[in-house]
Amino acid sequence: MGATRSRPELRRREHIAVAPEHPWQTVVWDDPVNLMSYVAYVFRLHFGFDRAESERLMLLVHTEGSAVLAEGSREEMELHVEAMHGYGLWATVRQGGLS
Amino acid sequence: MRLLPLPSGALRVRLDGDEARLLDQLTGQLIDLLQSHSGTALDPDPLFASLEVGGSEEVPDDPALARLFPDAYAGSAEASQFRRVTEQGLLNRKIQDAMTVTAELGMGAPPADEDDAEPIEVEVTPETLPAWVRTLTALRLAIAARIGLDAEADYARLLDEHDTRGTVLVYDWLAAILESMLRMQPAPEDA
Numbered sequence: 186m187g188a189t190r191s192r193p194e195l196r197r198r199e200h201i202a203v204a205p206e207h208p209w210q211t212v213v214w215d216d217p218v219n220l221m222s223y224v225a226y227v228f229r230l231h232f233g234f235d236r237a238e239s240e241r242l243m244l245l246v247h248t249e250g251s252a253v254l255a256e257g258s259r260e261e262m263e264l265h266v267e268a269m270h271g272y273g274l275w276a277t278v279r280q281g282g283l284s
Numbered sequence: 285m286r287l288l289p290l291p292s293g294a295l296r297v298r299l300d301g302d303e304a305r306l307l308d309q310l311t312g313q314l315i316d317l318l319q320s321h322s323g324t325a326l327d328p329d330p331l332f333a334s335l336e337v338g339g340s341e342e343v344p345d346d347p348a349l350a351r352l353f354p355d356a357y358a359g360s361a362e363a364s365q366f367r368r369v370t371e372q373g374l375l376n377r378k379i380q381d382a383m384t385v386t387a388e389l390g391m392g393a394p395p396a397d398e399d400d401a402e403p404i405e406v407e408v409t410p411e412t413l414p415a416w417v418r419t420l421t422a423l424r425l426a427i428a429a430r431i432g433l434d435a436e437a438d439y440a441r442l443l444d445e446h447d448t449r450g451t452v453l454v455y456d457w458l459a460a461i462l463e464s465m466l467r468m469q470p471a472p473e474d475a
Contacts, residue, residue: 217436218428220459222466223421230414266356267370271377273421275354278366 207282211255211265214275215246227272228254231265256281285457287464294409295468297461301401306454307461308391310423315382317426318375321349326379334380339371348426352378378422384415413469420462427455 213224221243228239232254245252254276255265262278269276286298299307319326321344327333341364343350353371355363388406408416431448433439433455442448 217433217438218425219421220463220466222463223417226417226466263356263366263370267374270352270354270356270374272418273352273425276356277354277358278356278362279358 207280208256209259209262210253210279210281211262211269212251212277212279213242213246213254213269214251214277215249216275219274221247224274227269227274231268231272253281285461285464287468289468290407292409294407295413295465296405296407297465298403298405300403303457304389304391304404305401308386308389310454310458311382311385311389311419314419314423314426315379315386317346317348318352318379318382321346321353322375322379323372326376330380333376334373336373336376337369338373339367339369339375341368347429351425351429352422378418381415381419382422384412385419388412388416408465410469413465417462417465420458420465424455424458424462427451427458431455 224246225236225239225243228234228242229236232239234242242252242254254269255262259278259280266276266278285300285303288296288298290296321340323338323340324336327336342360343355343363344353353367353374356366356370357363388408389404390406391404428434431442431451433442433452439452443452
């Protein structure tokens with residue numbers, strides 16, 4: 186731990202990790218089985234949205250076929266998607282702005 | 285099936301004997317299905333089991349398992365990489381949820397005379413509610429995959445067809461239980 190020289194390349198990489206140009210996304214997809222009330226319940230319980238926001242996102246999934254529920258690091262999005270699969274919702278991780 | 289909200293925040297669920305028997309059987313079948321896909325024996329330590337790392341390479345061939353364990357990425361290489369690490373823990377947690385339901389139902393051996401089946405009452409607490417609703421959902425997803433309910437348009441046809449009508453009625457009955465539990469749960473504090 187003696188070295189004090191700055192390491193610009195490392196700092197540059199940290200910058201990329203903290204504020205990625207194309208953040209990763211948690212996408213939830215519509216399916217014909219899950220009840221609308223249940224999908225809204227899961228959004229409220231897992232993401233902590235209030236009732237109105239949960240309903241709005243649930244309706245977005247239902248009418249548009251999918252909705253982005255969260256954005257951030259890839260690791261965080263993977264945790265969300267794993268949780269969604271735990272609830273039986275159909276969800277995927279994708280990188281925003283690339284498709 | 286009757287639900288009564290209690291002052292404690294729990295729900296009292298009353299099921300007729302034959303309803304309780306059916307739910308217990310379906311949940312038992314779900315546990316068997318999940319165990320058939322498991323790569324390991326369920327660790328007796330619930331925390332360790334829920335965090336277990338492992339999994340298979342590809343979406344399961346069985347349509348019900350495929351719906352319970354979908355790909356997490358559109359790209360197959362990334363989907364496979366994710367599945368190898370997370371699938372076993374996810375599977376164990378689904379088994380734990382289903383085992384919570386069967387334990388709460390507390391059904392022993394079937395009665396000698398089917399007509400003797402007594403109604404049963406279970407209390408679903410705010411702590412056990414997620415395990416109940418996840419298991420009811422897993423059952424509906426598995427049933428839908430089995431009868432080919434892949435789009436909303438399939439529903440009316442499957443309800444009309446002689447071979448699938450009974451299954452669709454069970455699927456709807458599970459939805460009714462799930463819907464009532466969600467409607468009657470105490471209003472959560474809005475964030």
